[in-house]
Amino acid sequence: MNSRFVVKPELCIGCRTCELACSFAHAKNGRPGRSRIFVLGGGFKDLFVPVTCLQCEEAACAKSCLVNAITRNPETGAMDLDHDKCVRCMACIAACPFGCSLFDEQQELVIKCDLCGGDPACAKFCPTKALEYKPVTVRALRPAI
Amino acid sequence: MRIESEKQLRDYRKKLADADKKLTKKIMVCHGPGCLASGAEKVSEEFEKQLKRKKITGVTVGSIKKTGCHSFCEKSPLVAIEPAQILYTRVKVKDVAEIIEKSIKGDEIIERLVYHDPHSNDAIPKYPDIPFYKHQTRIALRNLGKINACDIDDYIRVGGYEAAAKALLKMTPEGVIDEVTKANLRGRGGGGFPAGRKWKSCRAVESDVRYVVCNGDEGDPGAFMDRAIMEGDPHTVLEGMIIAAFAVGAKDGYIYVREEYPLAVVNLQKAIEQAEAIGLLGDNILGTDFSLHLHINRGAGAFVCGESSALMLSVAGNVGEPRAKYIRSVVKGLWDKPTVLNNVETYANVPMIIANGADWFTSVGAPKNAGTKAFSLVGKVRHTGLIEVPMGTPLRTIIYDIGGGILKDRPFKAVQTGGPSGGCLAEQHLDLSVDFDTLTKHGSMMGSGGMIVMDDRTCMVDVAKYFLSFLVSESCGKCIPCREGLYQLHKLAIAISEGRAQESDIEKMEHLSEMVVTGSLCGLGKSGPNPFLSTIANFRDEYLTHIRDHKCSAGVCKELIKYEIDAEKCDGCMACIAACAFNAISGKKTKPHVIDQELCTKCGACVAACTREAIMVL
Amino acid sequence: MVSLTINGKVVRAEEGEYLLAVIRRMGIDVPALCDHAAVEPYGGCRLCMVEITKESWDGWKNYVTACLYPAEQDLIVNTHSEKVIELRTSLLDLFLARNPETPLIQKLAADHGLTKTSFEVVPEPNDCILCGICTRVCDEMGFAAISMVNRGHGREVAPPLNEAPPDCVGCLACAQACPTNYIKFEDIGTTRKIWGREFELLTCEKTGRPTITREFAAFLSKHRDIPEEYFKVNDEAHRDELASTMGRITRWSVQEETK
Numbered sequence A: 001m002n003s004r005f006v007v008k009p010e011l012c013i014g015c016r017t018c019e020l021a022c023s024f025a026h027a028k029n030g031r032p033g034r035s036r037i038f039v040l041g042g043g044f045k046d047l048f049v050p051v052t053c054l055q056c057e058e059a060a061c062a063k064s065c066l067v068n069a070i071t072r073n074p075e076t077g078a079m080d081l082d083h084d085k086c087v088r089c090m091a092c093i094a095a096c097p098f099g100c101s102l103f104d105e106q107q108e109l110v111i112k113c114d115l116c117g118g119d120p121a122c123a124k125f126c127p128t129k130a131l132e133y134k135p136v137t138v139r140a141l142r143p144a145i
Numbered sequence B: 001m002r003i004e005s006e007k008q009l010r011d012y013r014k015k016l017a018d019a020d021k022k023l024t025k026k027i028m029v030c031h032g033p034g035c036l037a038s039g040a041e042k043v044s045e046e047f048e049k050q051l052k053r054k055k056i057t058g059v060t061v062g063s064i065k066k067t068g069c070h071s072f073c074e075k076s077p078l079v080a081i082e083p084a085q086i087l088y089t090r091v092k093v094k095d096v097a098e099i100i101e102k103s104i105k106g107d108e109i110i111e112r113l114v115y116h117d118p119h120s121n122d123a124i125p126k127y128p129d130i131p132f133y134k135h136q137t138r139i140a141l142r143n144l145g146k147i148n149a150c151d152i153d154d155y156i157r158v159g160g161y162e163a164a165a166k167a168l169l170k171m172t173p174e175g176v177i178d179e180v181t182k183a184n185l186r187g188r189g190g191g192g193f194p195a196g197r198k199w200k201s202c203r204a205v206e207s208d209v210r211y212v213v214c215n216g217d218e219g220d221p222g223a224f225m226d227r228a229i230m231e232g233d234p235h236t237v238l239e240g241m242i243i244a245a246f247a248v249g250a251k252d253g254y255i256y257v258r259e260e261y262p263l264a265v266v267n268l269q270k271a272i273e274q275a276e277a278i279g280l281l282g283d284n285i286l287g288t289d290f291s292l293h294l295h296i297n298r299g300a301g302a303f304v305c306g307e308s309s310a311l312m313l314s315v316a317g318n319v320g321e322p323r324a325k326y327i328r329s330v331v332k333g334l335w336d337k338p339t340v341l342n343n344v345e346t347y348a349n350v351p352m353i354i355a356n357g358a359d360w361f362t363s364v365g366a367p368k369n370a371g372t373k374a375f376s377l378v379g380k381v382r383h384t385g386l387i388e389v390p391m392g393t394p395l396r397t398i399i400y401d402i403g404g405g406i407l408k409d410r411p412f413k414a415v416q417t418g419g420p421s422g423g424c425l426a427e428q429h430l431d432l433s434v435d436f437d438t439l440t441k442h443g444s445m446m447g448s449g450g451m452i453v454m455d456d457r458t459c460m461v462d463v464a465k466y467f468l469s470f471l472v473s474e475s476c477g478k479c480i481p482c483r484e485g486l487y488q489l490h491k492l493a494i495a496i497s498e499g500r501a502q503e504s505d506i507e508k509m510e511h512l513s514e515m516v517v518t519g520s521l522c523g524l525g526k527s528g529p530n531p532f533l534s535t536i537a538n539f540r541d542e543y544l545t546h547i548r549d550h551k552c553s554a555g556v557c558k559e560l561i562k563y564e565i566d567a568e569k570c571d572g573c574m575a576c577i578a579a580c581a582f583n584a585i586s587g588k589k590t591k592p593h594v595i596d597q598e599l600c601t602k603c604g605a606c607v608a609a610c611t612r613e614a615i616m617v618l
Numbered sequence C: 001m002v003s004l005t006i007n008g009k010v011v012r013a014e015e016g017e018y019l020l021a022v023i024r025r026m027g028i029d030v031p032a033l034c035d036h037a038a039v040e041p042y043g044g045c046r047l048c049m050v051e052i053t054k055e056s057w058d059g060w061k062n063y064v065t066a067c068l069y070p071a072e073q074d075l076i077v078n079t080h081s082e083k084v085i086e087l088r089t090s091l092l093d094l095f096l097a098r099n100p101e102t103p104l105i106q107k108l109a110a111d112h113g114l115t116k117t118s119f120e121v122v123p124e125p126n127d128c129i130l131c132g133i134c135t136r137v138c139d140e141m142g143f144a145a146i147s148m149v150n151r152g153h154g155r156e157v158a159p160p161l162n163e164a165p166p167d168c169v170g171c172l173a174c175a176q177a178c179p180t181n182y183i184k185f186e187d188i189g190t191t192r193k194i195w196g197r198e199f200e201l202l203t204c205e206k207t208g209r210p211t212i213t214r215e216f217a218a219f220l221s222k223h224r225d226i227p228e229e230y231f232k233v234n235d236e237a238h239r240d241e242l243a244s245t246m247g248r249i250t251r252w253s254v255q256e257e258t259k
């Protein structure tokens, strides 16, 4: 059974609760981290789109990482970034076509969505269900990402 | 022609021996390292020229050339006349005509050129009677000085490749391993690890590929046993490796030769080609389905490349730096495959063990230390050179009988064995038997076989300082205990030699040494503090005199000595004034001279110049 | 799986797993300066030394580097025995003589009760602890642009012949991985300087911000199959692109549904 993010931008009210949840879920030494999810304008008035890592099948981040710091987590399906291995060369940040590998200036770490180990905080806290993390069986008309 | 059976090998040998019998006399000109350095090449050329000019036949000129080291290097160049066993020493080009006239055409012995006993001054014409040779037993060095290194026929004539044939054709790999295990052959490269056990573990590892490697890096300053074997009897190394490879199941082998030994590379390469040409090496050796290909690697020029993990990385084309690992190379060695690494001398013993059996081998030597060990005997002994003695021989025999005692009959002070990280033994150790276990027990080690004899004019602090500085510059620098620890030990030794140290510094050095021994990554660091540890154990008082009294009793440490002229002895010849580059000596002719302590740099030039021994070291 | 005892506690570990990993998993703090997850263990700093023994060893003890010693059945490990602490303290004493001003070393030494080295400080000390992380990382990435040069006490990290390294792509991995920030680099505008070489940084077509060097991007395209056009914009612009694409799809499907 494969859980995925199901995003319905039309339900998003741009409250950015997901970003906050992500930051706190990734706090280190009491300091919140940079959010791995971004609520961005969708190009139309009042249309907001929560954007985060698609955990691509053939992920550019992993391909570009020369020290193999990014690997698929067999349990969660996430492309996990091992901070102990990462040498901060920024290759993955430059290579990801969706901009979902990024640098956290505060923590001085390269970061990306790790699906919070299988229970993403962002989806849990979304008040409107614009962002859900659930099992999908058939490909919905809406992009399941 | 390929030799494909034991019978063919035997027939071939017989043919060679018959041809040899036709030669009435043989002139063996030693082309070992020492003799080459003192002009042996010119001497052998002169022999060739004159024999040709005088049309003398029935003498092998072919086999005079390039015999390996005859080993009495101090008397080089050496020329032996066989089969009479006459040894001529310090032979010059101008002596050649006389030798041909008297000893080749005739049977006369030229007294002037033979060895004379230093005490009785009796002439000893035959080398087996010379004490230097008399106390030796030659197994690994058996062919040195007897055969032409670059001629496989010469090697076969003296029984070469018989052992390989026996192993491949009549024994099983397990049988070979058993024999070597029973012979208790211990590694001659320093550690003394039993070769049989090493081979057995290597064979036991499951793998499609295994390797045999020969360590010919010989980095110890002053040591040249392995060089002499590789240059003078390369086929014995190949034969030993063939037997080892057969035993462990290796198809490829590597010989790692020290960078500074180009002649060894040339001779080994020739030997490989010659052996391959007649089917004693390469594919289907002696017609069996066993194949072995040997390759030569030039060393990377660092002492530490002789360490096993560094050597294997270097052979594989990487930087020759020790690799930290806790998996043995018999399991994961060269290219992470099971690998047997043995020293040149270890391999040189193998054919003799297979040919003559383990019981014969263990009949030589001491309990648990079978066989012999080769040493290069250097320093303040009368006779320096390459020697091989049964294990268990007392140090005294080596130094006084073989070495002929201390130069100028000065008092013996210490003997250093085991290379730079070996140790110094003192007077009270002279009756110790030389074998792996005894030396280690007394704070020194066998090492690969350097033996440096020191007299009373050697300062032990200075000795420690010298070897520490060697190790500091040879440490690869990878791990901190060795890189920084030996550096600090060396600094402290310098402080002692300059009278700047306190007594507590000795304790500090002891503590630091213990840490370097336990903490270092490879053998270099682990044995690195030995020069200090063994001198402090045996010569503590000498350290204390340096520290407390600011005196160097041997008169070596410059900061603690001064030169003065004994007015009684000085006859005012002015020789020292001329010798002093710093104008520190003044005085009128026939009047005693004086040294200005301010200007004197303690270079010692005046001491050497003074014919009346009037200059005193205080 | 094997089971072994570490500081009196029985733990389980994968066979062959290095002791340091097991020790860390237990939350025990052992200093390990030359260890880096991206590269193979090195065994250079020797600080991770621990005491090991076994019931069957008759009281014999050995001192090994935890970063390299594989976990074995019935091994008894002590990470802080008296002798181990003494060893580590002496090592740090030596480190302090070489890197007296390096905060990382000062802190570790202070933890072991040392504020000043008992040895002579080396001439011209610097911050490089010779852990070899930079060179190993650079090797691991496939560039091998820098290496350890000179033997013994004169060892240092340097590009070949001490000239601007031809194989360097300016990825900064070496500098980023260096535990003491000894490797100096400079990013000014779209110019990056490291190891005496100058690189041009690619800039994002949308935001104008610099990303990675042209050489690094070219390497990733050539050897890692990353299409060149991916490098035209930076992460921020990439995210905006994704948002607008999703916005358009949403617009379209909502319209379809309401039809």
Ligand SMILES: Cc1cc2nc3c(=O)[nH]c(=O)nc-3n(C[C@H](O)[C@H](O)[C@H](O)COP(=O)(O)O)c2cc1C
Pocket: B186, B187, B188, B189, B190, B191, B192, B193, B215, B216, B217, B218, B219, B220, B303, B304, B305, B306, B307, B308, B309, B341, B342, B343, B344, B346, B448, B522, B523, B524
């Ligand atoms: C720093 C260092 C240098 C060494 N140099 C040599 C060498 O020059 N020749 C040698 O045979 N063994 C040398 N060894 C010993 C080798 O590591 C290894 O033990 C030996 O070659 C094994 O062969 P053996 O068992 O036949 O002695 C050295 C060891 C160390 C630690």
Ligand code: SF4
Pocket: A061, A064, A065, A066, A067, A068, A069, A070, A081, A085, A086, A087, A088, A089, A090, A091, A092, A093, A110
């Ligand atoms: S920044 Fe880190 S995770 Fe990304 S490619 Fe470089 S090493 Fe890998």
Ligand code: SF4
Pocket: B304, B322, B474, B475, B476, B477, B478, B479, B480, B482, B483, B520, B521, B522, B523, B524, B525, B526
């Ligand atoms: S002990 Fe010395 S030679 Fe051996 S790895 Fe350490 S620094 Fe290098």
Ligand code: SF4
Pocket: C137, C138, C141, C143, C144, C145, C146, C167, C168, C169, C170, C171, C172, C173, C174, C175, C194, C195
């Ligand atoms: S910046 Fe250059 S030297 Fe440093 S890791 Fe990258 S390629 Fe290697």
Ligand code: SF4
Pocket: C127, C128, C129, C130, C131, C132, C133, C134, C135, C157, C174, C177, C178, C179, C180, C181, C182, C183
């Ligand atoms: S420069 Fe930094 S990473 Fe490289 S060896 Fe020195 S301390 Fe280690």
Ligand code: FES
Pocket: C031, C032, C033, C034, C035, C042, C043, C044, C045, C046, C047, C048, C049, C065, C066, C067, C068
């Ligand atoms: S971490 Fe440096 S030796 Fe183990």
